[in-house]
Amino acid sequence: MDYSNFFSKRTNLVTASFIRNILKAAKEPGVISFAGGLPNPQTFPTEELQDILAEVGKDKAAYQYDTTEGYAPLRKSVVEYMSKLGINADINNVLITTGSQQALFETALLFLNRGDRAIVEEPTFIGGIGPFKLFGFESPNSDNIEGIAMDDKGLLVDELESRLMILKNKKWQMPKFVYTIPTFQNPTGITMCEKRRKKLLDLAHEYDFLIIEDDPYGRISYEENVPKPIKSFDEEGRVVYLGTFSKIFAPGYRVAWVIAPTEIVAQMAKLKQNIDLHTETFGQMVIQRYMELGLLEKHIQEIIPFYQEKRDIMLKSMDAHFDKGYSNWVKPKGGLFTWITVQGVDTLALADLAVKKYRVAFVPGPAFYLHPDVGGDGMRINFSYPSNEQIEEGVIRLANAIEEERKKAFEETPTMI
Amino acid sequence: MDYSNFFSKRTNLVTASFIRNILKAAKEPGVISFAGGLPNPQTFPTEELQDILAEVGKDKAAYQYDTTEGYAPLRKSVVEYMSKLGINADINNVLITTGSQQALFETALLFLNRGDRAIVEEPTFIGGIGPFKLFGFESPNSDNIEGIAMDDKGLLVDELESRLMILKNKKWQMPKFVYTIPTFQNPTGITMCEKRRKKLLDLAHEYDFLIIEDDPYGRISYEENVPKPIKSFDEEGRVVYLGTFSKIFAPGYRVAWVIAPTEIVAQMAKLKQNIDLHTETFGQMVIQRYMELGLLEKHIQEIIPFYQEKRDIMLKSMDAHFDKGYSNWVKPKGGLFTWITVQGVDTLALADLAVKKYRVAFVPGPAFYLHPDVGGDGMRINFSYPSNEQIEEGVIRLANAIEEERKKAFEETPTMI
Numbered sequence: 001m002d003y004s005n006f007f008s009k010r011t012n013l014v015t016a017s018f019i020r021n022i023l024k025a026a027k028e029p030g031v032i033s034f035a036g037g038l039p040n041p042q043t044f045p046t047e048e049l050q051d052i053l054a055e056v057g058k059d060k061a062a063y064q065y066d067t068t069e070g071y072a073p074l075r076k077s078v079v080e081y082m083s084k085l086g087i088n089a090d091i092n093n094v095l096i097t098t099g100s101q102q103a104l105f106e107t108a109l110l111f112l113n114r115g116d117r118a119i120v121e122e123p124t125f126i127g128g129i130g131p132f133k134l135f136g137f138e139s140p141n142s143d144n145i146e147g148i149a150m151d152d153k154g155l156l157v158d159e160l161e162s163r164l165m166i167l168k169n170k171k172w173q174m175p176k177f178v179y180t181i182p183t184f185q186n187p188t189g190i191t192m193c194e195k196r197r198k199k200l201l202d203l204a205h206e207y208d209f210l211i212i213e214d215d216p217y218g219r220i221s222y223e224e225n226v227p228k229p230i231k232s233f234d235e236e237g238r239v240v241y242l243g244t245f246s247k248i249f250a251p252g253y254r255v256a257w258v259i260a261p262t263e264i265v266a267q268m269a270k271l272k273q274n275i276d277l278h279t280e281t282f283g284q285m286v287i288q289r290y291m292e293l294g295l296l297e298k299h300i301q302e303i304i305p306f307y308q309e310k311r312d313i314m315l316k317s318m319d320a321h322f323d324k325g326y327s328n329w330v331k332p333k334g335g336l337f338t339w340i341t342v343q344g345v346d347t348l349a350l351a352d353l354a355v356k357k358y359r360v361a362f363v364p365g366p367a368f369y370l371h372p373d374v375g376g377d378g379m380r381i382n383f384s385y386p387s388n389e390q391i392e393e394g395v396i397r398l399a400n401a402i403e404e405e406r407k408k409a410f411e412e413t414p415t416m417i
Numbered sequence: 418m419d420y421s422n423f424f425s426k427r428t429n430l431v432t433a434s435f436i437r438n439i440l441k442a443a444k445e446p447g448v449i450s451f452a453g454g455l456p457n458p459q460t461f462p463t464e465e466l467q468d469i470l471a472e473v474g475k476d477k478a479a480y481q482y483d484t485t486e487g488y489a490p491l492r493k494s495v496v497e498y499m500s501k502l503g504i505n506a507d508i509n510n511v512l513i514t515t516g517s518q519q520a521l522f523e524t525a526l527l528f529l530n531r532g533d534r535a536i537v538e539e540p541t542f543i544g545g546i547g548p549f550k551l552f553g554f555e556s557p558n559s560d561n562i563e564g565i566a567m568d569d570k571g572l573l574v575d576e577l578e579s580r581l582m583i584l585k586n587k588k589w590q591m592p593k594f595v596y597t598i599p600t601f602q603n604p605t606g607i608t609m610c611e612k613r614r615k616k617l618l619d620l621a622h623e624y625d626f627l628i629i630e631d632d633p634y635g636r637i638s639y640e641e642n643v644p645k646p647i648k649s650f651d652e653e654g655r656v657v658y659l660g661t662f663s664k665i666f667a668p669g670y671r672v673a674w675v676i677a678p679t680e681i682v683a684q685m686a687k688l689k690q691n692i693d694l695h696t697e698t699f700g701q702m703v704i705q706r707y708m709e710l711g712l713l714e715k716h717i718q719e720i721i722p723f724y725q726e727k728r729d730i731m732l733k734s735m736d737a738h739f740d741k742g743y744s745n746w747v748k749p750k751g752g753l754f755t756w757i758t759v760q761g762v763d764t765l766a767l768a769d770l771a772v773k774k775y776r777v778a779f780v781p782g783p784a785f786y787l788h789p790d791v792g793g794d795g796m797r798i799n800f801s802y803p804s805n806e807q808i809e810e811g812v813i814r815l816a817n818a819i820e821e822e823r824k825k826a827f828e829e830t831p832t833m834i
Contacts, residue, residue, distance in 0.1 A: 001654045003680045006593055006627060008530045008552070011684055014691055041477035053474040057466055060458035063667035098515055098671075098693040105692050113425045130691040135425070176423055210423060237418045250480035252698035254515075263420045267428055274431055274547040275522050276515040280697050281669035 013137045014130050022351060026361035032394035034381045035361040037186060037336060040310075043303045044250050045295070052289045062282045068269045070096025070257070071284035077291040078243070078257050085218070086232035087241065092262045095269055098279045100216060100244040100256040105131045106268045106275070107212055107240065111176045112136040115144055119163075120179045121155040122147030123339075123368030123375055125186045125214065128179050133370075146175075147370050152330070154192025155180055157199045164207045177210040177240075182230060184217040184335025187368045187380035191333055194227035201230060204238040214242045217335035219300050222308040226333060237261040245287055247336065248300050253283030307336070307384055310391060314338060314383040317395035327402065329381075336384035341365075342402055347379045350405045357404075360397040430554045431547050439768065443778035449811035451798045452778040454603060454753060457727075460720045461667050462712070469706045479699045485686045487513025487674070488701035494708040495660070495674050502635070503649035504658065509679045512686055515696045517633060517661040517673040522548045523685045523692070524594070524629055524657065529553040532561055534584075534592045538572040539564030540756075540785030540792055542603045542631065545596050550787075563592075564787050569747070571609025572597055574616045581624045594627040594657075599647060601634040601752025604785045604797035608750055611644035618647060621655040631659045634752035636717050639725040643750060654678040662704055664753070665717050670700030724753070724801055727808060731755060731800040734812035744819065746798075753801035758782075762822050764796045771818040777811045 026033035056062050069075065075094040082089050097103040108131035112118060116136055120128060124147070132145045148160045160178070167174055178200065182192035192200075204211050213230045231241040244256035258268060272278070290296055311332060318329055318340075326343040342350075347364035355361045365378030381398075383391055443450035473479050486492065492511040499506050514520040525548035529535060533553055537545060541564070549562045565577045577595070584591055595617065599609035609617075621628050630647045648658040661673035675685060689695070707713055728749060735746055735757075743760040759767075764781035772778045782795030798815075800808055 001678065003678065003684075006528055007684060008526065008528055008533070010530075011527060011688070014687060036482075038482055041481055044477050044480040046475050046477060046480070049474055050471060053470045054467060057470040058463050060461050060463060061669075063461040063463070063669035064458055065453075065455055065668045098697075101690075101694040102692060109425070110428060111423055111425055113427075116425070127691075127694070134688075134691055251482045252478075252480035254693060254695070254697040261418065261420065267420075267424060270431060271428070271551075273518075274544075274551055275519060275692065276671060277518040277544070278671070280515075280671040280700055282700060283697055 010134055013133045013140060022355070022361055022363055025355045031355060031359045031361055032386055032390045032397065033361045034383070034386065034394055034398070035363050036382055036385050038382075038385045039247050039251065039336075040306070040384050043299075043306060045299055048295060049286065049290070052286055052293075056282060056285045056289060059285065062285050064281060066278050066281040066284070068273050068278045069265070070094065070279060071281060071288060074284045074288040077288050081291065081296075082243070082259060086228045087259060089259045093259050093265060095258040095260070095265045095272070096279045096284060097256045097258055097272070098276055099246065099251070099254040100214065100242045101127050102272075102275065103242045103256060103258045104128050104214070106258070106271055107177070107179075108132050108135040109271055110264070110267055111210070114138055115142070117144050117146065117167075117173045117175045118177050118179065119146050119148055119160065119175045120370070121150050121181070121185070122370065123187050123365060123378060124179065125181060126367055128214070129368075129370055132179070145370055150185075150188065150190055152190060154182060154185070154190055154196050155200065157196045157203065160200070161203055164203060168207065174207055175209045177212050178204070179212040179214065180230075181214045181216075183215055183226065184220065184332055184337070186217070186335070187337055187363070188339035189330040189332030189335055189337045190339070191226060197227055197230045198233055201233055201238060205236060211239045212242065213239050216242075216244045216247050219248050220304060220307055220336070221334035222304065222311060223333040231259060240264060248303070249287065249290070249296060253280065253287065255279060255283050255287055310383045310386075310388060313388050313391045314381070314395065317392045321395050321399040322402070323399075326406065336382055338381045338383065339378055340381055341378045342406070343377060344409050345402060345405050346376050346409065348376065350379070350401060353405055354398060354401040358397040358401040360394045360401065362398070427551055430550045430557060439772070439778055439780055442772045448772060448776045448778055449803055449807045449814065450778045451800070451803065451811055451815070452780050453799055453802050455799075455802045456664050456668065456753075457723070457801050460716075460723060462716055465712060466703065466707070469703055469710075473699060473702045473706060476702065479702050481698060483695050483698045483701070485690050485695045486682070487511065487696060488698060488705060491701045491705040494705050498708065498713075499660070499676060503645050504676060506676045510676050510682060512675040512677070512682045512689070513696045513701060514673045514675055514689070515693055516663065516668070516671040517631065517659045518544050519689075519692065520659045520673060520675050521545050521631070523675070523688055524596075525549050525552040526688055527681070527684055528593045528627070531555055532559070534561050534563065534590045535594050535596065536563050536565055536577065536580075536592045537596045537787070538567050538598070538602070539787065540604050540782060540795060541596065542598055543784055545631070546785075546787055549596070562787055567602075567605065567607055569607060571599060571602070571607055571613050572617065574613045574620070577617070578620055581620060585624065591624055592626045594629050595621070596629040596631065597647075598631045598633075600632055600643065601637065601749055601754070603634070603752070604754055604780070605756035606747045606749030606752055606754045607756070608643060614644055614647045615650055618650055618655060622653060628656045629659070630656050633659075633661045633664050636665050637721060637724055637753070638751035639721065639728060640750040648676060657681060665720070666704060666707070666713060670697065670704065672696060672700050672704055727800045727803075727805060730805050730808045731798070731812065734809045738812050738816040739819070740816075743823070753799055755798045755800065756795055757798055758795045759819055759823070760794060761826050762819060763793050763826065765793065767796070767818060767822045770822055771815060775814040775818040777814040777818065779815070
């Protein structure tokens with residue numbers, strides 16, 4: 001039977017992500033993977049959780065339906081956790097979501113009519129692009145979701161302002177929101193400076209848009225003086241903040257949260273009733289107990305040096321093996337990623353060569369752009385998942401792959417006569 | 418700040434469900450609740466799960482990201498489980514979802530363009546109505562999602578056929594799908610007879626639509642000769658079957674599944690990547706282990722007599738206390754619900770009176786209709802959650818509430834002169 005006539009039009013606006021196929025190849029034996037965005041399983045506190053699992057496992061409530069907004073004691077723990085980051089909220093500002101992916105999906109579902117304008121920093125998280133297209137695009141070539149570039153201080157806020165002025169002058173629709181991952185960004189590892197954070201908030205007020213601040217990595221910080229979340233400066237209620245336990249604890253339970261004005265939380269909860277009724281109870285109770293015992297803070301203090309060592313090995317290896325004449329990379333102050341750009345190389349072709357011949361995997365740049373005909377010279381490199389030895393060896397393999405691919409590109413360039 | 422201009426139009430197409438507010442009142446101390454659809458927490462196998470929790474809890478994989486389609490060993494266990502119900506599938510026909518609510522949401526997202534026709538049996542599950550409106554309706558008054566009535570043998574398939582003939586003759590759009598809960602239906606407890614199941618499948622072939630068969634209660638069967646799932650007769654690939662562990666095990670983990678043709682599973686997985694990446698790993702592993710050890714089948718055999726006793730007490734009490742002159746109710750052969758209709762009573766007003774004065778709660782009929790201006794004389798009565806004593810006492814309270822409300826209705830009727 002042919003089902004294509006049954007599928008809704010919106011189905012064609014999303015494609016299965018690039019990352020999935022590369023992750024598949026990355027799982028082959030012998031391949032060193034810089035491709036995923038996975039926390040390192042070594043960090044999962046399996047032993048410490050045994051008592052909590054036994055305790056929660058005896059509680060009938062862990063197996064029952066719960067409220068759509070989330071397990072109330074966990075929402076309260078999230079409020080306390082947020083206050084330490086300078087974010088003031090009460091329990092009615094908290095919605096528990098099934099991973100931050102669901103928060104991004106809800107963001108698109110709640111705010112975007114088909115054709116509505118929204119702005120993202122580019123490159124950006126692939127999990128944001130999907131839902132924004134699904135609900136915002138008219139066709140795969142629509143351009144109402146726009147990208148604004150970044151430099152080493154994050155989103156080019158001045159460029160954003162110029163764009164907003166043009167939109168205003170032409171009386172075109174203003175963006176509903178700007179989506180940003182300001183701290184240790186996925187995919188680049190870049191952190192937005194405090195001045196730009198405040199400027200972005202000023203622009204949101206002046207041009208009347210919301211800011212979706214996605215902050216999965218903020219606590220995994222290797223250096224001092226990392227700016228506070230944009231949400232902590234937000235007095236007007238312009239910022240919808242997304243937090244998650246996936247990187248600071250474990251992603252398996254799919255438990256994350258949104259901090260937003262109560263009207264937005266209420267609308268999101270109404271939609272979530274339709275999406276999955278509520279996020280699973282058992283995991284919420286386990287995490288709440290883990291936080292209550294002070295174990296989450298202890299855990300975060302343990303994973304920071306663990307990941308910092310990996311970052312340091314990654315940067316040292318890149319420094320030793322990459323040719324700075326044509327390669328550039330971000331020195332991330334936290335998080336799980338760095339971003340390399342290599343002049344004159346098509347990283348889609350490079351990814352293929354790298355995984356097949358050199359047995360090293362990464363995600364090529366175009367995956368992180370709204371229209372994947374750009375970003376071809378960039379690549380996302382993850383350092384949280386591989387072992388320290390794999391990082392060193394993987395960088396050497398990648399350097400060799402780059403060299404081969406560059407030669408090929410050079411040979412293929414037709415001579416100008 | 419006023420956020421209403423930021424919200425998408427579709428946001429207005431769903432309202433927070435009636436059930437939520439009633440469930441809130443139903444939780445007040447002293448209220449006997451027939452309102453929920455909750456499995457009884459007494460059935461949750463907390464002790465039996467301790468070893469499994471300890472074992473899964475030691476496995477790093479339980480805390481990590483998993484594939485969008487679901488934990489592969491669980492998908493395999495679902496295939497085996499389905500084969501016992503006469504449903505042939507392989508692992509590529511299985512998608513694990515975050516509760517069946519997500520499967521219904523995916524159904525709407527995948528199949529419904531705004532304005533597309535779909536048909537549901539009425540009354541029907543409130544969790545289906547929400548997503549179908551969200552993606553199918555143009556306005557809250559749209560009528561492209563249509564209801565077809567039921568009798569004690571289920572959906573009036575002949576009435577459906579008449580409607581399909583009219584649609585065909587007028588060259589109007591045919592429905593994309595018919596949504597049905599054929600076995601121990603929510604909200605009515607009615608079971609569709611085998612003849613109608615086969616006729617519905619024939620109509621699907623003849624008029625080229627899909628059948629969404631939602632089957633959360635099928636295993637909780639108190640009598641012999643309950644017909645097999647429609648999916649078991651489906652040779653062409655017309656049926657998308659929804660199963661769940663919520664009622665036969667526990668809803669807290671939010672683990673359910675879809676059995677569908679591979680093309681549909683692939684599209685749903687693509688959408689699910691955007692919705693929540695994957696269903697939580699830990700719960701999937703716990704349930705898989707529970708099935709592997711043969712404990713699920715054992716558990717089902719234990720909960721059937723437990724719930725059957727409650728059904729019997731409910732029916733006996735209703736027989737003793739309800740006035741058959743104006744009350745009618747379904748004698749369900751399985752599942753968690755019965756449905757009462759009371760002539761001349763507005764069950765919305767009755768629900769209010771019942772909870773406030775008589776301290777007994779139920780969900781009034783209009784909640785289960787596409788347009789809640791109908792169904793006013795029906796009410797859904799759940800018997801799985803209350804204790805046996807509460808069932809007897811609650812029926813007496815409800816009978817008294819009905820009597821008072823009927824008198825009031827009678828007094829209010831203006832005299833015709």
